Amino acid sequence: MSEVMPTPESEAELAFEGALRPKSLSEFVGQQKVRGQLQLLLHAATLQNRTPDHILLAGPPGLGKTTLAMIVAYESGRPLRMSSGPAIQHAGDLAAVLSSLVPGEVLFIDEIHRMARSAEEMLYLAMEDFRIDIMVGKGAGATSIPLDLAPFTLVGATTRSGLLPNPLRDRFGFTAHLEFYETGELERVLARAAEMLELEVDPGALTSIASRSRGTPRIANRLLRRVRDYALVHRTTAGQEAVDAALELYDVDELGLDRLDRAVLDAILTRFEGGPVGLNTLAVSVGEEADTIESVVEPFLVRIGLLSRTPRGRVATAAGWRHLGRRAAIPAALFDDQL
Ligand SMILES: Nc1ncnc2c1ncn2[C@@H]1O[C@H](COP(=O)(O)OP(=O)(O)OP(=O)(O)O)[C@@H](O)[C@H]1O
Numbered sequence: 001m002s003e004v005m006p007t008p009e010s011e012a013e014l015a016f017e018g019a020l021r022p023k024s025l026s027e028f029v030g031q032q033k034v035r036g037q038l039q040l041l042l043h044a045a046t047l048q049n050r051t052p053d054h055i056l057l058a059g060p061p062g063l064g065k066t067t068l069a070m071i072v073a074y075e076s077g078r079p080l081r082m083s084s085g086p087a088i089q090h091a092g093d094l095a096a097v098l099s100s101l102v103p104g105e106v107l108f109i110d111e112i113h114r115m116a117r118s119a120e121e122m123l124y125l126a127m128e129d130f131r132i133d134i135m136v137g138k139g140a141g142a143t144s145i146p147l148d149l150a151p152f153t154l155v156g157a158t159t160r161s162g163l164l165p166n167p168l169r170d171r172f173g174f175t176a177h178l179e180f181y182e183t184g185e186l187e188r189v190l191a192r193a194a195e196m197l198e199l200e201v202d203p204g205a206l207t208s209i210a211s212r213s214r215g216t217p218r219i220a221n222r223l224l225r226r227v228r229d230y231a232l233v234h235r236t237t238a239g240q241e242a243v244d245a246a247l248e249l250y251d252v253d254e255l256g257l258d259r260l261d262r263a264v265l266d267a268i269l270t271r272f273e274g275g276p277v278g279l280n281t282l283a284v285s286v287g288e289e290a291d292t293i294e295s296v297v298e299p300f301l302v303r304i305g306l307l308s309r310t311p312r313g314r315v316a317t318a319a320g321w322r323h324l325g326r327r328a329a330i331p332a333a334l335f336d337d338q339l
Pocket residue numbers: 016017018020021022027028029030031060061062063064065066067068157159189217218221
């Protein structure tokens with residue numbers, strides 16, 4: 001990953017994200033459809049004085065899944081418990097969390113597609129009947145003890161909803177599909193962040209950062225920070241010049257592609273003559289996990305029309321060729337047929 005998308009462990013970045021996280025639905029920018037859907041669901045639950053239905057939040061990294069999970073708890077006035085798929089490697093891990101929930105609590109499981117299979121099965125029953133069966137003993141003497149749970153709302157987040165088994169997906173009352181943000185929406189995210197950080201930034205510079213943020217609020221906020229750094233170090237204002245210089249330094253191009261995005265596109269063009277090429281072959285050729293290519297890089301390249309996913313593999317579009325300043329190796333007419 002490039003420097004603008006550092007690993008989540010970076011403490012300064014985490015604190016920064018936490019400070020800028022919208023707390024309520026009204027502060028949450030964009031995703032109008034999802035916001036309306038969530039509002040209705042939470043309101044109905046309040047009117048009936050019951051726990052809201054289970055909610056699945058699906059979409060690429062940095063679009064606001066964790067933020068929305070926190071907002072669900074805040075808006076419904078319920079406590080929030082946070083966990084994650086990788087932390088639940090045995091059914092027992094999940095049983096410990098579930099059995100300690102207080103009535104009405106919101107349980108957030110991030111990266112829910114990475115939970116252990118045995119825990120998944122326990123979760124089906126818990127979601128449906130607020131009950132689990134705990135296995136005691138081993139072999140022939142093993143017995144299961146039923147345990148009633150306090151009613152809770154599960155909020156699951158995933159960047160790979162396709163990996164969730166159907167029985168699990170079906171038990172969510174509502175799935176929110178988060179979309180990449182429009183430039184205007186990211187401008188609002190940035191204006192809010194600049195105000196909170198007490199940063200003076202030219203409106204034009206905000207637009208410029210917004211249009212180069214891969215449709216992603218997390219990236220927008222991080223680029224803003226890099227521009228602020230630049231302005232600070234070079235004793236200049238956070239204007240267009242600072243934006244251009246900082247983004248060039250961090251390898252963000254005019255469409256917002258970062259180094260990995262370009263490496264993927266470049267590999268398809270130069271090593272596979274524009275495709276089609278399979279995901280795993282592509283991943284090996286750029287030395288990155290297939291998962292990252294599929295859930296982080298491709299959704300954006302597809303969204304801005306540089307890449308197309310076909311049954312035979314990934315294909316660069318004419319715009320993809322143009323973006324890297326190359327001509328398609330095959331006649332355009334034939335190329336268009338392939339898409
Ligand atoms: N709609 C929004 N309005 C304003 N800021 C937002 C919005 N969505 C996300 N952000 C900002 O982007 C940052 C990243 O969002 P969040 O952590 O919720 O993403 P995520 O979808 O959980 O990502 P990941 O898949 O990597 O966990 C937040 O700290 C927040 O400041």
